[in-house]
Structures are given as structure tokens and as C-alpha cells.
Amino acid sequence: MDLVFRARRTITSAGEVARAVGVRDGRIVAIEPIEAELDAHTVVELGEDAVLLPGLVDTHVHVNDPGRTEWEGFDTATRAAAAGGITTIIDMPLNSVPPTVDVDALAVKRRTAEGKVHVDVGFWGGIVPGNADQLRGLHDAGVFGFKCFLLHSGVDEFPHLQPAELADAMGHLAGFGALTIVHAEDSEAIDHAPSAHGERYRDFLASRPRGAENLAIAQVIETARRTDARVHILHLSSSDALPMIESARRDGVRITVETCPHYLSFTAEEIGDGATQFKCCPPIREAANRELLWRGLSDGAIDCVVSDHSPSTVELKRFDIGDFGVAWGGVSSLQLGLPAVWTQARQRGHTLVDVVRWMAERPAALVGMRRKGHIALGYDADFCVFAPDEAFVVDAERLHHRNPVTPYHGRPLAGVVRGTWLRGHEITGNRPHGQLLTRGDA
Structure with missing residues (x-):
């Protein structure tokens, strides 16, 4: 074989077990x-203090390349990953x-990424x-699915859909699975909320109410019920939505949902005036809401945890004026998701088996990857120590992120990644x- 790991603590479908894992030609x-x-x-022999995990799968990353590569x-994104x-x-x-948004743009994206990726990348x-x-x-060219917004996306070149356009698109996509x-987030509800302005986080929070989500x-x-489309809710921040998501599933609606490490880690009460590194949309909400998100993750109402890594330059965060209304909204955290989630999870009695399910197995399943997210025979030999x-x-x-700004700066976290293996x-570094993936090939 090319490689053997001997680990007294290995996360497999059998739980945390002692295993020798053999690799040949990039596969287990x-x-x-x-x-x-x-x-x-x-x-590679691991000590008792290290655990062999499958490589994690993050299905929500803004690389911003080409066009905003300075972000x-x-x-840099794949080094951080x-x-x-x-x-x-x-x-x-x-x-x-x-x-x-078209095949030509996908080709530009792939040419830009070619030869630069340290991990596998899909689109x-x-x-x-x-x-x-x-x-x-685009579907035939191998994208893993299609994203849309129901309100302004933050960039003018990616406009949002009206309700009728959403229904038409979902019906169309349902036709080929x-x-x-x-x-x-509902555009009209946001329009009628107080405007985001100034340094106080509570004013920004009021501008993106739970009701909009x-x-x-x-x-x-x-719309999914009418069209029988498969649909996935991105970056859930409002725990209020969990009962209707669960009800829809019981009715047979094919809906999945993700949340993000920042919604599971931070609380609105702790965000200080002008701390625009915490600004994201939908926003980080109150402590009670965070605990209900954890409950939803525990009972399976929330399927997975992914980063929504949405970086920008330091200047765009407007630390000079600390105004939440004009600062770029996005949390930079790609490198920190695993320790951030583990820090909170262990405090609530969860194990690394749970974390692997949320951050490797289920994200891979969401997008139909058949060789990622598990330590199992025939799978890619992707590992995290x-x-x-x-x-x-x-x-x-x-951090390996291009710009040194993140709400996690100065925060103590539990868990250190000692090494990562790809195939x-x-x-x-x-x-x-890394390889550029197409749907069905991973």
C-alpha cells in the first residue's frame, strides 16, 4: 500500500474505534x-491525543475569484480550508x-482555479x-446545484428572484432533478424593517428580523411543495423556522437546511458597538436562539454545518467608522469551523462522531458525493488528524485567509488540526x- 494510518481513535460508521486504515492509489x-x-x-501512527477524521466537506464557500481576488x-481559500x-x-x-450564471462564466471560473487549489473544489x-x-x-456541465436570493444579494451583478421567478426556476430544475x-430572507419584510445604521449591533439586528427569514x-x-423540487435552506439563523421545516418534511417536502459555526458560537448580546467583523446576513441572534439551533442540530432538524465563508478586505468592514449599515456583511472563518463547532459541541455533550456527521457526512450527501465524507472502503483517502x-x-x-479579519480573533478554541491528507x-501548501470536481465524479 502507499499509506497506512494506525489510530487508536478513528471515526468510522462504527463510531470512534481503533483502526488501521490502508490507502492505495488515493482510495481507502x-x-x-x-x-x-x-x-x-x-x-503514520497517531498517539492517544489525536483522532483520525474523514476530511471535512464545506459546501458553502465564497472564493470571490476571479474579479474580487483581493477579497x-x-x-488562499484552499490553503485555509x-x-x-x-x-x-x-x-x-x-x-x-x-x-x-451561464456556461461561459463556469468555464472562466474553472480556468481561474486550475492549478491553484490545495483541496478538491466543486462549483x-x-x-x-x-x-x-x-x-x-450548467447542470450538464457539472455544477452541484443552483443558488438564488429572495432579496438583494449584496452585489448588483447577481440580482434576486421575485416569487413567480422562484416558482418557475424550481419547477424547471425539478424536471431534471x-x-x-x-x-x-423576505425582501418586503426587510424593506419595512428599521434601516441598518450606526455602531449599535442591536440596531443592525432589528434591520434583519427573524420574521424576514x-x-x-x-x-x-x-413552492417546493407545488413543484416537487429538492430545496436547501442556506445559513439558517432563525430557530423559529425549525417547526415548519420539520412539518414540511413530515408532509413529504424534500427540504434540507444548514447552519453555520458563527450562529452556533456567538450571541447578539456579546457583540460590541462597531464590531463589524460580526456582521453577516442573516445576522447572529440572541443566546436563547443559539441554544434552539443547537437543539435543532441535535435532533436532526438541521442537517449540516458549513462555513458560509464570506470574506472581504479589511477596508470594506469599515472599522474606521464602525457603521453596521455600510460595512460589508460576511464572516471569514473557513479555517476555523472545526474547532469552533467542537468547542461548543463538547460543552453540550456531543462527540466527534456527531461533528463528523454534521461537517463531513451530511454535506457530502447533500450534494451527492459518493466518495467523500466517510472513512470507508472505496472512499477517497481524505483525512484530518x-x-x-x-x-x-x-x-x-x-490564518491562511487573504485578509486578517475574523470575529474569532482573540477567541480561545478547543481542537487543533495537525495535518490534512487529500487522496x-x-x-x-x-x-x-486538488482537483476540480463535477457533479457525479466525486
């Missing part, structure tokens, strides 16, 4: 008791220029008014060997 070919005699060119870029134990990301169709397509004739072509993923999710549910009891304090300057090769 043996999972045996730890004492089994497996010969290999390279043997992030494929090289690897440093965080992530071996597969899917890039969002907006914040790059051009946005991925979402986008739904905007007027591009219905491009959706099947494509997944629709939705930024669900709840209304939009209700609309998505009923994680020290769950080691701690560190986040220093934004030492049996350790990711060192010296030579990119």
Missing part, C-alpha cells in the same frame, strides 16, 4: 483492527466577476432573472494537488 482499500499487519511505503482567491481539516469545498456563484451555479435557458447547460439552494422559508416550502484536547487562541494574522497525500 483496507480498514482493519489496529494491530493488523498492513505493509505500506508510509506508515480571497483559490490559493486544508489548515482547517477541510478537503472539499464548493464555491458559491456570486461575489466573483463574472458570477457563475454551484446561480439563478438570476433571465437565465432560465442557461440552467440545463437539480437542487435549488436559497438565501431565504421565517416568511421566506415558508414561501420556499410552499485532529487533537481535540489541545487549545489555541485565534490570531487573525496567522493519500499530505497537504503541505508547497504544491497544489
Whole structure:
């Protein structure tokens, strides 16, 4: 074999167990008791303080390349992902220029990424008014699904859909089994909320009320019910929506939902005046809401946890004036998702088996990846070596993100990623060997 891991703590479908894991030609070919005699060119033996996890899968990443590469870029984003134990990301169709709303733009995106990726990278397509004739072509070209907004996206080149346009698009995509993923906040509700302005976080929070999320999710549910489309709710922040999501599932609506580490880690009460590094949409809400999101994750109402890494330059966060109304909205956290979630999860009695389910298995299943997210025979040899009891304090300057701004700066976290392997090769950052994925090939 090319590589064997011997780990007293390995996360598999059997739970946390002692195993020897053998790799040949980039795939897992043996999972045996730890004492089994497996010969290999390279043997990695882990101590009791380290756990062998499958590489994580992050299906919600804004790489912003090409067009806004100064915000992030494929090289820095995938270095950060690897440093965080992530071996597969899917890039969002907006914040790059051009946005991925037609086949030509997808080709530009792939050419831009070629030779620069340290982890495997797939792509979402986008739904905007007027591009219905491009959706099947993007689907055939291998995007993993289609993203849309129900209110202004934050960038003018990716306009949002009206309710009738959403219904038309979902009906169209249902015809060939494509997944629709939705930024669900209601445009009219936001328009009638107080405007976002000034340094006080509570004023920004009032400008993005829970009701805007709840209304939009209700609309998505009923549209999915009518069209029989598969639909996924992005970055859930309002716990109020969980009962109707569960009710819809009982009725047979094919709906899944994600949340993000920042909604599970931070609370509105702790965000200080002018701290625009915390600004994101939908917003970080109150402590009671956070606990209900954790309950939803625990009981399966929430399917998975992904980053929604949405970086920008330091200047766009407007720390000079601290105004939440004009600062760019997005949390930069790609490298930190695993320790951020683990820090909170362990306090609530969860195990690494749970974290792997939320951050590897279910994201891979969401997008139909058949060889990612598990340590199992035939799967890609993607691994994260994680020290769950080691701690560190986040220093934004030492992260691999292009811009040193994150709400986690100065925050103590539990769990350190000691190494990441992609198809049996350790990711060192010296030579990119990630692949560009198409739907059905992973």
C-alpha cells in the first residue's frame, strides 16, 4: 500500500474505534483492527491525543475569484480550508466577476482555479432573472446545484428572484432533478424593517428580523411543495423556522437546511458597538436562539454545518467608522469551523462522531458525493488528524485567509488540526494537488 494510518481513535460508521486504515492509489482499500499487519511505503501512527477524521466537506464557500481576488482567491481559500481539516469545498456563484450564471462564466471560473487549489473544489451555479435557458447547460456541465436570493444579494451583478421567478426556476430544475439552494430572507419584510445604521449591533439586528427569514422559508416550502423540487435552506439563523421545516418534511417536502459555526458560537448580546467583523446576513441572534439551533442540530432538524465563508478586505468592514449599515456583511472563518463547532459541541455533550456527521457526512450527501465524507472502503483517502484536547487562541494574522479579519480573533478554541491528507497525500501548501470536481465524479 502507499499509506497506512494506525489510530487508536478513528471515526468510522462504527463510531470512534481503533483502526488501521490502508490507502492505495488515493482510495481507502483496507480498514482493519489496529494491530493488523498492513505493509505500506508510509506508515503514520497517531498517539492517544489525536483522532483520525474523514476530511471535512464545506459546501458553502465564497472564493470571490476571479474579479474580487483581493477579497480571497483559490490559493488562499484552499490553503485555509486544508489548515482547517477541510478537503472539499464548493464555491458559491456570486461575489466573483463574472458570477457563475451561464456556461461561459463556469468555464472562466474553472480556468481561474486550475492549478491553484490545495483541496478538491466543486462549483454551484446561480439563478438570476433571465437565465432560465442557461440552467440545463450548467447542470450538464457539472455544477452541484443552483443558488438564488429572495432579496438583494449584496452585489448588483447577481440580482434576486421575485416569487413567480422562484416558482418557475424550481419547477424547471425539478424536471431534471437539480437542487435549488436559497438565501431565504423576505425582501418586503426587510424593506419595512428599521434601516441598518450606526455602531449599535442591536440596531443592525432589528434591520434583519427573524420574521424576514421565517416568511421566506415558508414561501420556499410552499413552492417546493407545488413543484416537487429538492430545496436547501442556506445559513439558517432563525430557530423559529425549525417547526415548519420539520412539518414540511413530515408532509413529504424534500427540504434540507444548514447552519453555520458563527450562529452556533456567538450571541447578539456579546457583540460590541462597531464590531463589524460580526456582521453577516442573516445576522447572529440572541443566546436563547443559539441554544434552539443547537437543539435543532441535535435532533436532526438541521442537517449540516458549513462555513458560509464570506470574506472581504479589511477596508470594506469599515472599522474606521464602525457603521453596521455600510460595512460589508460576511464572516471569514473557513479555517476555523472545526474547532469552533467542537468547542461548543463538547460543552453540550456531543462527540466527534456527531461533528463528523454534521461537517463531513451530511454535506457530502447533500450534494451527492459518493466518495467523500466517510472513512470507508472505496472512499477517497481524505483525512484530518485532529487533537481535540489541545487549545489555541485565534490570531487573525496567522490564518491562511487573504485578509486578517475574523470575529474569532482573540477567541480561545478547543481542537487543533495537525495535518490534512487529500487522496493519500499530505497537504503541505508547497504544491497544489486538488482537483476540480463535477457533479457525479466525486
